[in-house]
Amino acid sequence: xxTPPIQxxxxxxxYGQTPVLESVNLRLDDGDFLxxxxxxxxxxTTLLKIVLGLLKPDSGSVEVFGRAPAENRGVIGYVPQxxxxxxxxxxxxxxxxxxxxxxxxxxxxxxxxxxxALALLDRVDLGGMAAEQIGQLSGGQLQRVLIARALASxxxxxxxxxxxxxxxxxxxxxxxxxxxxxxxxxxxxLVSHDIGVISRYVKTIACLNVRLHYHHSRELTDExxxxxxxxxxxxxxxxxxxxxxxxxxxxxxx
Amino acid sequence: xAAGLLASIASGIVGTFVVARRIAxxxxxxxxxxxxxxxxxxxxxxxxxAGALAFGLLSAMGIGVVELRLRQGLDTLIAMxxxxxxxxxxxxxxxxxxxxxxxxxxxxxxxxxxPPAYLWFTAVLDVFLVVVVIxxxxxxxxxxxxxxxxxxxxxxxAALFLLLLGLTAVTVVVLIRxxxxxxxxxxxxxPPAIARHWTGGLNRMMLLSMAIGxxxxxxxxxxxxxxxxxxxxxxPTGPFIILLVASLYVLSAAAHFFVGRRPGV
Numbered sequence: 001x002x003t004p005p006i007q008x009x010x011x012x013x014x015y016g017q018t019p020v021l022e023s024v025n026l027r028l029d030d031g032d033f034l035x036x037x038x039x040x041x042x043x044x045t046t047l048l049k050i051v052l053g054l055l056k057p058d059s060g061s062v063e064v065f066g067r068a069p070a071e072n073r074g075v076i077g078y079v080p081q082x083x084x085x086x087x088x089x090x091x092x093x094x095x096x097x098x099x100x101x102x103x104x105x106x107x108x109x110x111x112x113x114x115x116x117a118l119a120l121l122d123r124v125d126l127g128g129m130a131a132e133q134i135g136q137l138s139g140g141q142l143q144r145v146l147i148a149r150a151l152a153s154x155x156x157x158x159x160x161x162x163x164x165x166x167x168x169x170x171x172x173x174x175x176x177x178x179x180x181x182x183x184x185x186x187x188x189x190l191v192s193h194d195i196g197v198i199s200r201y202v203k204t205i206a207c208l209n210v211r212l213h214y215h216h217s218r219e220l221t222d223e224x225x226x227x228x229x230x231x232x233x234x235x236x237x238x239x240x241x242x243x244x245x246x247x248x249x250x251x252x253x254x
Numbered sequence: 255x256a257a258g259l260l261a262s263i264a265s266g267i268v269g270t271f272v273v274a275r276r277i278a279x280x281x282x283x284x285x286x287x288x289x290x291x292x293x294x295x296x297x298x299x300x301x302x303x304a305g306a307l308a309f310g311l312l313s314a315m316g317i318g319v320v321e322l323r324l325r326q327g328l329d330t331l332i333a334m335x336x337x338x339x340x341x342x343x344x345x346x347x348x349x350x351x352x353x354x355x356x357x358x359x360x361x362x363x364x365x366x367x368x369p370p371a372y373l374w375f376t377a378v379l380d381v382f383l384v385v386v387v388i389x390x391x392x393x394x395x396x397x398x399x400x401x402x403x404x405x406x407x408x409x410x411x412a413a414l415f416l417l418l419l420g421l422t423a424v425t426v427v428v429l430i431r432x433x434x435x436x437x438x439x440x441x442x443x444x445p446p447a448i449a450r451h452w453t454g455g456l457n458r459m460m461l462l463s464m465a466i467g468x469x470x471x472x473x474x475x476x477x478x479x480x481x482x483x484x485x486x487x488x489x490p491t492g493p494f495i496i497l498l499v500a501s502l503y504v505l506s507a508a509a510h511f512f513v514g515r516r517p518g519v
Contacts, residue, residue: 074408099396103408133454153407
């Protein structure tokens with residue numbers, strides 16, 4: 001059996017006395033495209049940072065392609081929440097994307113990294129924006145710049161933190177179409193507090209609220225949603241473009 | 255005047271990073287940390303500036319390592335180093351034998367009478383900074399902008415962060431002797447802050463802040479000299495330059511507000 005891209009065993013993490021993650025087990029295989037949903041403060045960003053190696057779990061183990069994340073830097077492309085950015089930082093779009101080319105031991109000329117970054121900007125439909133200062137961009141544009149930056153490192157895994165938060169629906173859809181195409185080449189994990197983003201593009205869904213509920217399927221069970229959100233399933237099931245819950249009469253748990 | 259021009263090159267480069275990274279107060283913190291070294295130099299009889307350099311570098315590394323380990327928030331660490339350095343300087347100086355050294359001369363320096371050796375130090379520092387920035391521009395930019403992403407993609411974040419702090423410490427200490435503690439803080443902060451109103455990239459911001467620094471220092475020298483001569487007063491040059499560059503900031507901020515070109519601060 002090949003080494004899984006991501007393997008978490010019994011991971012726990014807490015901020016002081018407050019547990020954020022408890023006995024999280026997760027194994028992803030090549031080509032997986034996992035959407036993790038859960039309430040705010042449910043530990044989603046913390047989980048991503050543990051996989052990235054930015055945080056060390058209090059207990060349990062994390063492996064990225066069989067190695068500790070800190071020893072495997074450059075393998076994961078990271079798209080952080082754009083709202084947490086200092087958008088007034090004096091840097092333009094092209095240089096932001098080129099940050100992704102600075103990976104471990106990469107030796108390339110300025111011209112090569114420019115060309116690579118420009119090609120990626122075309123790919124995310126921002127071809128004409130290379131010289132813009134990042135503070136001039138709309139939320140959706142900045143989001144795509146951050147995706148291009150993550151792709152610039154030619155990652156084998158892509159982790160996205162709330163990629164469509166405060167982006168309008170049309171832009172959100174174009175981001176998902178892009179991710180759908182990318183998922184043929186790499187393993188993707190995205191987290192969101194908004195169940196609405198779980199579209200037809202993700203292959204599997206998990207719920208995270210301190211504990212992770214994952215059944216390797218695209219369907220959310222009533223039990224998962226109730227545990228994760230502590231609210232009635234009907235609230236999240238109706239009026240949704242894609243049915244992520246089984247029809248009511250078929251419901252009844254896994 | 256040569257001293258002023260050389261000083262504006264170094265402070266344009268370092269100041270740009272410091273302002274963009276939002277740690278402008280580090281120049282003040284390290285400058286006052288260096289005070290501890292100056293005081294110790296007087297007490298133990300070694301060159302005060304050697305003590306200043308040692309204290310500045312040690313404080314920079316201390317701040318850097320504690321921040322990387324504990325993530326306390328740089329502003330807190332800087333404020334502590336600032337106060338402790340100043341306190342040590344005053345205590346050491348009060349214990350020093352003989353006449354109490356004139357710490358005030360270090361506060362404002364005297365740009366009109368810079369020892370020739372320090373002109374050379376500053377010139378060497380300028381060349382060194384230019385070479386470092388040209389070679390490491392993109393990694394330094396990446397770390398200043400987004401440490402987490404840089405780390406994830408394999409950039410040696412800790413080393414670059416400490417390098418930036420170390421360069422800041424050396425720059426601050428060398429410039430203390432040239433322009434004084436207070437003018438160092440002003441030069442590292444205000445010209446880059448003005449440049450930030452009008453540029454969207456670190457490289458242009460550096461060049462513009464060097465130019466602003468150079469123009470303000472030159473103009474400050476001539477105008478304060480001219481005013482002093484015509485009014486028969488003795489207007490200190492360093493503080494005059496600070497007021498000049500600060501007024502320029504106010505004008506720039508107002509213009510920027512009304513023109514609204516860049517989303518600066």
